[in-house]
Amino acid sequence: MSKPKIALLVVCLIFIFYLGGAFYYYRFSKPFEVPLSGDIDGLAYTNTLRIITEDMVNHWPVNDLAVLPSNLLDNPQNYRLGQLEALRYATRLLRANLSRMRAEDPINPYVDAAYNSFAIDPESMILPRAEFKYSDGLEALTQYAASLTRDEAKFYARNDTLREVIEEFIILLDSAGQRLRAVSNEVGHSFFDIATNDTQPQKHIEHKSSFLSYRQTDDAFYFARGVAYVLSHLLVAIQHDFQRVIETRQADALFLAIIPDLEACQFEPWIVIAAAQDSMFANHPLNMQAHIVNARQKLRAISNILGGTTIGN
Numbered sequence: 001m002s003k004p005k006i007a008l009l010v011v012c013l014i015f016i017f018y019l020g021g022a023f024y025y026y027r028f029s030k031p032f033e034v035p036l037s038g039d040i041d042g043l044a045y046t047n048t049l050r051i052i053t054e055d056m057v058n059h060w061p062v063n064d065l066a067v068l069p070s071n072l073l074d075n076p077q078n079y080r081l082g083q084l085e086a087l088r089y090a091t092r093l094l095r096a097n098l099s100r101m102r103a104e105d106p107i108n109p110y111v112d113a114a115y116n117s118f119a120i121d122p123e124s125m126i127l128p129r130a131e132f133k134y135s136d137g138l139e140a141l142t143q144y145a146a147s148l149t150r151d152e153a154k155f156y157a158r159n160d161t162l163r164e165v166i167e168e169f170i171i172l173l174d175s176a177g178q179r180l181r182a183v184s185n186e187v188g189h190s191f192f193d194i195a196t197n198d199t200q201p202q203k204h205i206e207h208k209s210s211f212l213s214y215r216q217t218d219d220a221f222y223f224a225r226g227v228a229y230v231l232s233h234l235l236v237a238i239q240h241d242f243q244r245v246i247e248t249r250q251a252d253a254l255f256l257a258i259i260p261d262l263e264a265c266q267f268e269p270w271i272v273i274a275a276a277q278d279s280m281f282a283n284h285p286l287n288m289q290a291h292i293v294n295a296r297q298k299l300r301a302i303s304n305i306l307g308g309t310t311i312g313n
Helices: 003-025 043-058 075-098 109-118 130-149 159-187 191-196 201-206 211-241 243-248 252-263 284-305
Strands: none
Touching: 043 075, 043 130, 043 211, 075 109, 075 159, 075 211, 109 130, 159 211, 159 243, 159 284, 211 243, 211 252, 211 284, 243 252, 252 284
């Protein structure tokens, strides 16, 4: 075989390797049945965190080497970062509010270990490798769940702790929504406006239209999608663990209404674009933001019912 043919074969093999590898790693978490068996407060919440963490540990492309095919399509990376952010919120709540009665009470060691494990830089490759530390966090959550079943650990399913959870989730959703709104405002009046036969081309010059901007658009989209995935499952667990409080406050219907809003965030466009309102193209970040705003407003209503303060607008 001649050298040109060998070179062509090598190029083809490399192309197949990268293309196949990229599509192999291009996957997202699947919905799962939240474990609601038993009447031990906090077990559904903790086991839901365990399932989400295990899935992240098994597929964590965020810290892969730049030359690997998993980096050709970066949407799963941003999706995982959104999940991690929601997981950090949830474990911080577990550490600070849900697992102890008062601020001066000792911190549960298993919850503390999980919280510290999830605080590791998601791009860390060695000493420690991120998914190895997240695996330690998974083990710590498993130990905490076992302690709950043995009545050696506490989970305080009270009105005030539920209010803290709801208000923190409002902040988390508001943060994700602001990122979506920011990228929509930045690139929503640039390239895709041209397809609408606009008669004032000068206005396009006033807006930035760079490759980085469009990458930021789908980064924000998939980050928000990861956040919504975690919360859609956690709120099912919370409704189970806080059933007595929720029924007393008659907030059942609102909880049930939030889940479809968050599940609606799990849509997958071929290309994430942020077109102008009068464009023939969609604005996927704003579509995502609409679902997040709906969920956030219902959470705010629950917070008001529980007697909490309103956060955001």
